[in-house]
Amino acid sequence: MIKQCLMTVVWIFVCFSIYAKNYVITDFGVVADSTILNTLKIQSVIDQASANGGGVIVIPKGVFYSGALFFKPNTTLKLEEGAVLKGSDHIDDYPLIPSRMEGKSIYYYAALINAYHIDDFSITGPGKIDGNGLEYWKAFWAYRKLRKEQDLPATNLDVHRPRLVFIWGCDHVLIKNVKLHNAGFWTTHLYQCTNVLIEGCDIRSPYQPVAAPSTDGVDIDVCKDVVVRNCYISVNDDGIAIKGGKGPTAHKLYENGIVENVLIEDCTFGFVHATLTMGSECLHAKNITIRNCKIDHDRTLLNMKMRPDTYQIYENIRVENITGRCRYLVTMRPWKQFFNMEGTSEKPFGMVQNIVIENCKLQCEHVGIIRGNANDSIHSFVLKDLDIQAKNEVLDTDYSEVQLENVKxxxxLFSKE
Structure with missing residues (x-):
């Protein structure tokens, strides 16, 4: 199914590229100057292209400074070699609008690149979209430091920061051969999208000297049929995060839902907080596969966050043929950050079933932790044909359903403690 969807995405993109008119932004008075805000002029080019039946918005070589841009029907974005679309580091250049953040439908600040309910949308390189996030990162850590000194809580939303790319409600999406760097917040957020291919992209933000907080590489939120292929991802949070909603009644709300049929393959992961994460706002993850990837970080390969305030189902998750270095092969633990039962009498629980981790060769600090909340359940969790070098040889779990087959x-040959 995913393969057929991919063929459709690529075919639509090829046809559109052949016949669509190019709108080179410098032909419309946009200046390559990293100090001049070009938001209105670039938006005018997008609007004109859409009004004329559509076209490719081309960013040529040079640095172009902009706030939030909103793509319209039948428009796509291409960044040529040497092109840099650089985001404004003033939050006033990103309007506060209906949006989606951290598993909730809320008003939030627009991303640098926005596409709402536009089918056949694409972003292609080889140029760069640079979120220019340093001032947002510094403000975030200064705020966190102040709140800690005051012994007060802080959330990720308290310091207002824009995402790099937000695509909402689009069918047939292609993000290919583009550099996505230095996001102020999440890097690539897909919400309620279907038939998505992210291929050949370089997605990164720093963890030093100033860490870029919450700059997830790819957030997949209530989406179906998504492929992430042949990408390099190194960010100061999760590499790939599966989302969908959170809270004791989240499963009853129309804006939330399943993430289904996701394939991550042939990617390389540098520094990340986890290669693949279910959570921290995930209701139902089904048919998720990561395979043939290389990792080089000191965090977790597969991370499953079990929220005691949310009904969760994680099923048919496969991790295959992963090589490299990490701290944990797998972690599954209660996740109580911002726990909130919202005054309900609900009794949420999680179900984890049909999980397979196989054919991996890794250097780890620990084998792993597989534990949940009191009412969570596991059915068929298999570790198979693994070759692990670990300083801590213990797999911390009391679930009898966790099975080991030819794990070294x-x-x-390894057995549970």
Missing amino acids: VNGV
Whole structure:
């Protein structure tokens, strides 16, 4: 199914590229100057292209400074070699509008690139979209430091920061061969999208000298049929995050839902907080596969966050043929950050079933942790044909449903403690 969807996405993109008119932004008075705000002029080019039946918005070589841009029907974005679309570091250049953040439908600040309910939308390189996030990151850490000194809580939304790319309600999306760097907040957020291909992209933000907080590489939120292929991802949070909603009544709300049929393959992950994460706002993840990837970080390969305030189902998750270095092969633990039962009498629980981790060769600090909340359940959780070098040889779990088949740790056939 995913393969057929991909063929459709690529075919539509090829046809559109052949026949669509190019709108080179410098032909319309947009100046390559990293100090001149070009938002209105670039938006005018997008609007004109859409009004004329559509076209490719071309960013040529040079640095172009802009706030939030909103793509319209039948428009796409291409960044040529040497092109940099650089985001404003003033939040006033990103309007506060209906949006989606952290599993809730809320008003939030627009991203640098926005596409709402536009089918056949694409972003292609080889140029760069640079979120220019340093001032947002510094403000975030200064605020966190102040709140800690005051012994007060802080949330990720308290310091207003724009995402780099937000695509909402689009069918047939292609993001290909583009550099997505230095997001102020999440890097690539897909919400209620279907038939998505992200391929050959370089997605990164720093963890030093100033860490870029919450700059997830790809957030997949209530989406179906998504492929992330042949990308490099190194960000100061999750590499790939599966989302969908949170809260004790989240499963009853129309804006939330399942993430289904996701394939992550042939990617390389540098520094991330986890290669693949279910949560921290995820209701139902189904048919998620990560395979043939290389990792080089000191965090977790597969991370499953179990919220005690949310009904959750994680099923048919496969991790195959992963090589490299990490801290944990797998972590599954209660996740109580911003716990909120919202005054309900609900009794949420999680179900984890049909999880397979196989054919991996890894250097780890620990084998893993597989634990949940009191009412969570596991059915068929298999670790198979693994070759692990680990300083801590213990798999911390009391679930009898966790099965080990030909798992070697430090060259010795492994069994649960």
